[in-house]
Amino acid sequence: MTSKNLILALSLFILSCESPPPPDLIPNAVVPSPTLIRYQQMELIGFIHFTVNTFTDKEWGYGDESPMIFNPSALDVEQWAKTAQAAGMKQLILTAKHHDGFCLWPSKYTEHSVKNSPYQQGKGDVVEEFVAACKKYGLKAGLYLSPWDRNHKDYGTPAYITYYKNQLKELLTQYGEINEIWFDGANGGDGYYGGANEVRKIDRDTYYGWEEIIALVKNLQPNIKIFSDAGPDVHWIGNEKGFAGTTFWSTISTENLTIGASKTDYLNSGDPEGTKWIVGQCDVSIRPGWFYHADQDSLVKTPQQLADIYYKSVGRNALLLLNLPPDKRGIIHENDVKSLTDFKTLIDTSLATDLAKGQTATANNYRLKHSKFSPQNTLDDDPLTYWATDDDIFPASLEIEFNNKISFDRIMIQEPIHLGQRVSKFEIDIMGTEGWMTIETGTTIGYKRILRIPEVNTRKIRLRITEANNTVALSKIGLFKSTSNEALH
Numbered sequence: 001m002t003s004k005n006l007i008l009a010l011s012l013f014i015l016s017c018e019s020p021p022p023p024d025l026i027p028n029a030v031v032p033s034p035t036l037i038r039y040q041q042m043e044l045i046g047f048i049h050f051t052v053n054t055f056t057d058k059e060w061g062y063g064d065e066s067p068m069i070f071n072p073s074a075l076d077v078e079q080w081a082k083t084a085q086a087a088g089m090k091q092l093i094l095t096a097k098h099h100d101g102f103c104l105w106p107s108k109y110t111e112h113s114v115k116n117s118p119y120q121q122g123k124g125d126v127v128e129e130f131v132a133a134c135k136k137y138g139l140k141a142g143l144y145l146s147p148w149d150r151n152h153k154d155y156g157t158p159a160y161i162t163y164y165k166n167q168l169k170e171l172l173t174q175y176g177e178i179n180e181i182w183f184d185g186a187n188g189g190d191g192y193y194g195g196a197n198e199v200r201k202i203d204r205d206t207y208y209g210w211e212e213i214i215a216l217v218k219n220l221q222p223n224i225k226i227f228s229d230a231g232p233d234v235h236w237i238g239n240e241k242g243f244a245g246t247t248f249w250s251t252i253s254t255e256n257l258t259i260g261a262s263k264t265d266y267l268n269s270g271d272p273e274g275t276k277w278i279v280g281q282c283d284v285s286i287r288p289g290w291f292y293h294a295d296q297d298s299l300v301k302t303p304q305q306l307a308d309i310y311y312k313s314v315g316r317n318a319l320l321l322l323n324l325p326p327d328k329r330g331i332i333h334e335n336d337v338k339s340l341t342d343f344k345t346l347i348d349t350s351l352a353t354d355l356a357k358g359q360t361a362t363a364n365n366y367r368l369k370h371s372k373f374s375p376q377n378t379l380d381d382d383p384l385t386y387w388a389t390d391d392d393i394f395p396a397s398l399e400i401e402f403n404n405k406i407s408f409d410r411i412m413i414q415e416p417i418h419l420g421q422r423v424s425k426f427e428i429d430i431m432g433t434e435g436w437m438t439i440e441t442g443t444t445i446g447y448k449r450i451l452r453i454p455e456v457n458t459r460k461i462r463l464r465i466t467e468a469n470n471t472v473a474l475s476k477i478g479l480f481k482s483t484s485n486e487a488l489h
C-alpha cells in the first residue's frame with residue numbers, strides 16, 4: 001500500500017468512527033411552516049397600485065368614477081414584471097380592486113370594471129395579463145382586494161359580504177396559483193355607495209366575518225399566504241415607511257389583533273411570547289403616493305433612500321414590499337425604473353463579497369463537540385446547517401480570525417428559523433490594539449439581520465450571544481464592505 005493510499009484508508013477509518021450524527025436541536029414551540037420559510041426567503045417583493053385613481057390623480061377614489069376614464073395608452077404589464085424581476089423581486093401584488101371598487105378584471109358581479117372601460121374595447125382583463133406576466137418572468141403573483149368598497153350600493157350590509165366572497169372566488173379560481181392575498185385595514189367612511197353618497201360605518205370586529213373569509217381563501221388556494229394587520233400568515237409592520245423595529249420577533253399573538261385596528265407598535269416589534277409565527281411585511285411606496293401622480297415625478301425615492309429602507313426591513317428580519325405605481329400610459333415611469341435599478345446595484349455591490357467565507361470560525365462551545373454543530377457551519381450559505389452550543393451556554397461566543405486585517409461595515413447574521421427564533425441579546429467585538437472592543441449590541445436576529453456599522457479594520461471579530469429563549473443556534477455570519485455610494489445625501 002502506498003503512503004497516499006494508507007493516509008486515505010486511515011482517514012476513511014477515522015471518519016467511519018465518528019459517531020452517527022446526533023439529532024437536530026429540539027425546535028421551539030412556535031416555528032414557521034416550510035411554506036412561510038420559503039415566503040420569507042423571497043425578501044424583496046413589489047406592489048402595483050393601479051386603478052381609476054391613476055387617471056383622476058387621487059389616492060382614494062370616491063367610488064363614483066366612470067369606468068370610461070380607465071384608459072391606459074400603452075399598458076405593458078410585462079414591463080412591470082420585467083422591471084420587478086431585474087430588481088431582484090420575487091413576487092408582485094396587484095390592486096385588483098382598491099377602495100373605489102373599480103375591478104381590473106371583468107367580474108360578473110359588477111358593471112364597475114374594465115369591461116365598461118375603453119381598455120381593449122372592454123374585452124381586457126388586467127388581472128389575467130398580470131398573472132401571465134408574473135409567470136413569464138418567474139415571479140409569484142399576489143392580489144389586493146380591498147374589503148372597503150366605496151362604489152358598491154350594499155357596502156355595510158350582509159349582501160356586500162356575499163359580493164366580496166364571490167369576487168374572491170373569481171380571483172382565486174380563474175387565474176391559477178395566487179401566492180398572496182392582501183387584505184387592507186382601511187375601512188368604512190364616506191363614499192358613493194351606488195348613489196347614496198353617505199358615510200357608512202362598519203363594526204371592524206364582526207362585519208366581514210374574517211374567519212369565514214380566511215377559510216374560504218384557504219379552501220380555494222391551500223398554499224396562499226394571507227396578509228392583514230392580523231395575519232394569519234403575513235402581518236403589516238405598523239407603518240407605511242417600510243421599517244421594522246430594531247427588535248423584531250416573527251412570533252406574535254393574534255388574540256388582540258383586529259384587521260384595521262391593531263396596535264402599530266406591537267406589529268412593529270412582534271412579541272417574544274407570541275403564540276403564532278406570522279411573517280412581518282414592510283410596505284412602502286417608491287413615491288410619496290401609492291398611486292401615480294405626475295407632480296411626484298421628481299419625488300421618487302433615491303437609490304440611497306431605498307437602500308436605507310432595505311436595511312430597515314430585510315435587514316431586520318422582515319420582507320420589503322415596495323410599491324411601483326404605473327403611470328397613465330400603464331407603465332412604470334422611467335424615474336422609478338432608474339432609481340430601482342440603481343438601488344439594486346447598490347445592494348448587490350455592497351453585499352457582493354462575503355469576507356468571512358473561507359475563514360475559520362471557532363467557538364467557546366459547540367454541541368456535543370460534533371461537526372454537525374461546528375461554528376464553521378456559519379460560514380456557508382446553507383440555511384439548514386448551523387452552529388449550536390450545548391444547552392444553557394451563555395454567553396455563546398463565536399470568533400472569526402483572518403490572516404490579515406480586513407475592513408468591513410456590514411454584518412449579516414442569520415438564525416436557522418426552522419428551529420424558531422431564539423436570540424434576544426447579542427454583542428459584537430473586534431480585536432483592537434488594546435484587546436477586545438465592543439462595537440455593536442443588538443437584540444433580535446431571526447431569519448436575517450444586517451447591521452450597518454462604521455467601517456472597522458481588524459484581524460478578529462467575535463459575536464457573543466448573551467440572551468436567548470433556547471439553546472443558541474446560528475446558520476450564517478457574513479462580513480461585507482459596502483460601496484460608499486450607499487451613503488444618504
Ligand code: FUL
Nearest residue numbers: 059060184185186283290
Ligand atoms: C392603505 C390604503 O388605504 C392605501 O391606499 C394603500 O393601498 C396602502 C397599501 O394601504 O391602507
